[in-house]
Amino acid sequence: MPSVLNVSAYLFTRIDDRASLRARLRERATEAGLKGTILLAEEGINLFLAGPAAAVRGFVEDLRADERFAALTTKESWSDAQPFGRMLVKLKREIIRMDHPAIRPEAGRAPAVAPATLRRWLDQGHDDAGREVVMLDTRNAFEVDYGTFAGAVDWRIERFTEFPGAAAAHRGDLDGKTVVSFCTGGIRCEKAAIHLRETGVEALQLEGGILGWFEHVGGAHWNGDCFVFDEREALTPELEPRHA
Template identity: 75%
Template sequence: MAAVLNISAYLFTRIDDPADLRARLEQESREVGLKGTILVAEEGINMFLAGDTDIVRGFVDRLRQEERFAPLTTKESWSANVPFQKMLVKHKREIIRMDRPTIRPGAGRAPGVDPITLRRWLAQGADDDGREVVLLDTRNAFEVDHGTFTGALDWRIEKFTEFPDAASAHRDELAGKTVVSFCTGGIRCEKAAIHLREEGIDALQLDGGILGYFEHVGGEGFTGDCFVFDERRTVDATLAPTN
């Protein structure tokens, strides 16, 4: 039976003390025996944690007691073993690197589409205004190779910092369409959708990313598995490890 709780969570929120927060979270996470990775930057926090259910949820609940982290939501999945070897807490320039400092989701995110609505759009072949819906995978090529939405655009980027140039190169192809950007858990498509809209593209982000879609809808319209950055490597539409 799967006894280990795995969570992924991120939040774009202003952090004025990232170095101090990093040190505190490193101490607290190790004291309670968590494994995983936490990234802290001025723009927010990004976490992948695994451990005993009560310990993981308790750690997140304590973090939410701070006003700046109150909106933090998690995506939960289960495994038989802890898929991390150690606990790493890092202070970074960005919690997801894009090298576009003017893209700040904490100041206002792009419009989103929830998984249930997206499933309906895919089934009917258009959005609610009758416009063509284009799914855009914002992940790196090796992640896409494990699985993606059927018919999704894949620009074969090797790292997320290449996304803005790829968007500029493909901008005309997306004109007049409803573009839904998606990624693993939502963090990359937060920045991607803002950038696309600045390029004049009518872009939305898939709320919760692929993992959120699996949680609320299952694998309908998705082919393959979803790559995750831990020792599970991939999860299926039930969020169970496939390796």
């Protein structure tokens, strides 16, 4: 059985002590023998960690003891080898760059749809109100090429900062439809859904992103694999490295 636990997690929450928090988290993670990347911004935290299961889960539990991160939820997968070469903790302007400062997810989330509910909608061909469901892939084009939902809309963006412009250009295509934005772990599609709703689109975010979909639903309505930003390259719907 694979021995390395991989977790990803993010949370939009106000962080005013990023520099001192960076030092503390780097020290804790290093002492625990973990590797990966933690991003800290004023708007929140985004992390990817790997190591022995007890060490990874212990680090996350310690993090949740800080009330700012109490709501942090993780998505887990396993690998035979450590997919990261070192432990990095970085300070960023945004934990996912959109260059749209009016979008502040920590002030309130966009509505989310659970994987089981979305599976039912896709199976029946419409949502519970009878509206057409549009799956909108908010990832970069090269990530989409590894795999995506069947029939998903892909605007071929090269970086997430292009999303607002693409949304404006395709705004008319989304009228009268229920749009479900999705991404790898939930962070990009959360910002995307907030932005779309501000323009009048009936947008939801897929709770837990693609990795959450794989965990709860498997490969239903999905074609291919899911690109991840570590040495595993991509995961199958079984949450296993594609080359395993």
